Amino acid sequence: xxxxxxxxxxxxxxxxxxxxxxxxxxxxxxxxxxxxxxxxxxxxxxxxxxxxxxxxxxxxxxxxxxxxxxxxxxxxxxxxxxxxxxxxxxxxxxxxxxxxxxxxxxxxxxxxxxxxxxxxxxxxxxxxxxxxxxxxxxxxxxxxxxxxxxxxxxxxxxxxxxxxxxxxxxxxxxxxxxxxxxxxxxxxxxxxxxxxxxxxxxxxxxxxxxxxxxxxxxxxxxxxxxxxxxxxxx
Numbered sequence: 001x002x003x004x005x006x007x008x009x010x011x012x013x014x015x016x017x018x019x020x021x022x023x024x025x026x027x028x029x030x031x032x033x034x035x036x037x038x039x040x041x042x043x044x045x046x047x048x049x050x051x052x053x054x055x056x057x058x059x060x061x062x063x064x065x066x067x068x069x070x071x072x073x074x075x076x077x078x079x080x081x082x083x084x085x086x087x088x089x090x091x092x093x094x095x096x097x098x099x100x101x102x103x104x105x106x107x108x109x110x111x112x113x114x115x116x117x118x119x120x121x122x123x124x125x126x127x128x129x130x131x132x133x134x135x136x137x138x139x140x141x142x143x144x145x146x147x148x149x150x151x152x153x154x155x156x157x158x159x160x161x162x163x164x165x166x167x168x169x170x171x172x173x174x175x176x177x178x179x180x181x182x183x184x185x186x187x188x189x190x191x192x193x194x195x196x197x198x199x200x201x202x203x204x205x206x207x208x209x210x211x212x213x214x215x216x217x218x219x220x221x222x223x224x225x226x227x228x229x230x231x232x233x234x
Contacts, residue, residue, distance in 0.1 A: 026059035033064065037077055046077045057088065065092035066100045073103075073113065082113035093124060101128035102136050118149025129160065130205035134167030141175045145182075154182040159194040163202065 033052030036045045050071070056064035065088045071078050072085030086107045092100030105124030107113045122143055128136035137160045143149050144157035161175035183191075 022060050022062075026056045026061040026064070029053070029056035029059070030061045030064040030067075034067065050078055057091070060095065062092040062095035062097040062100065065089070065095070066097055066103075069100065069103065073107075082107075086113040093127065096131075098128045098131040098133050098136075101125070101131070102133055105136065105139070118143065120149075122149040129163075130202055132167065132202055134164045134169040134172075137161075137164035137167060138169045138172050138175065141172065141179070145175065145179050154179045155187075155190060155194050158183065158191060159198045162195050163198055 029052045033049045033056060034040070035042050036049030036052060038044070038049075050068075053064045053068050057068055068078075069085045069088035069092065070076070072081045072088065074080065086104065089100045089104040089107065093104045101124050105121045105128065108117045108121035108124065110116065122140065125136040125139045125143070129140050141157045141160040141164060144153045144160065146152065158176060158179035161172040161179060165172035165176060180191075
């Protein structure tokens with residue numbers, strides 16, 4: 001998921017099984033494109049693979065859009081074009097791909113693909129966070145705690161840190177402590193209500209995505225959901 005990992009091996013085994021509004025042809029083009037790029041059971045042909053991925057992306061395949069975004073960001077198999085990579089991330093993000101939402105947010109924190117825009121980063125991170133991405137939840141906590149890209153709100157930061165910690169983000173423990181230090185001592189009820197409200201929103205977002213969302217199989221050797229937090233200090 002994150003840009004610090006090796007790109008092509010990372011996405012080699014992400015095979016699309018079903019997708020709501022996406023055509024079967026787009027699914028097949030995506031799968032064939034990845035096989036051609038990686039030489040998986042077929043003669044390697046990067047040029048043809050990119051062509052197939054582009055066709056799938058143009059047909060609405062979020063996985064193909066995400067793959068092209070990674071490749072363009074790093075110049076893996078194609079000339080590096082970070083701005084175009086971000087455009088693909090945003091296409092996939094609008095199609096509900098949580099990894100793309102996260103990486104679109106990350107791009108707006110940095111100055112590689114576009115000018116830094118923390119407000120825009122917050123919007124993309126929030127979309128990913130509502131889909132249960134613990135890294136995005138952590139990042140929202142940091143931004144709310146520091147007032148980066150959004151009005152400062154230690155209570156809301158605390159709630160996002162709690163969800164991130166429950167999702168396995170160990171860094172969120174420090175965020176929980178830091179946000180509680182900025183809140184009144186007698187606010188246990190407010191804390192519980194804030195966490196409960198966010199949990200409901202996350203559950204609702206999952207239900208709204210419904211059974212038509214893309215299902216993927218991920219290789220046990222690669223981590224496509226590893227966390228990379230933004231570098232805003234607590």
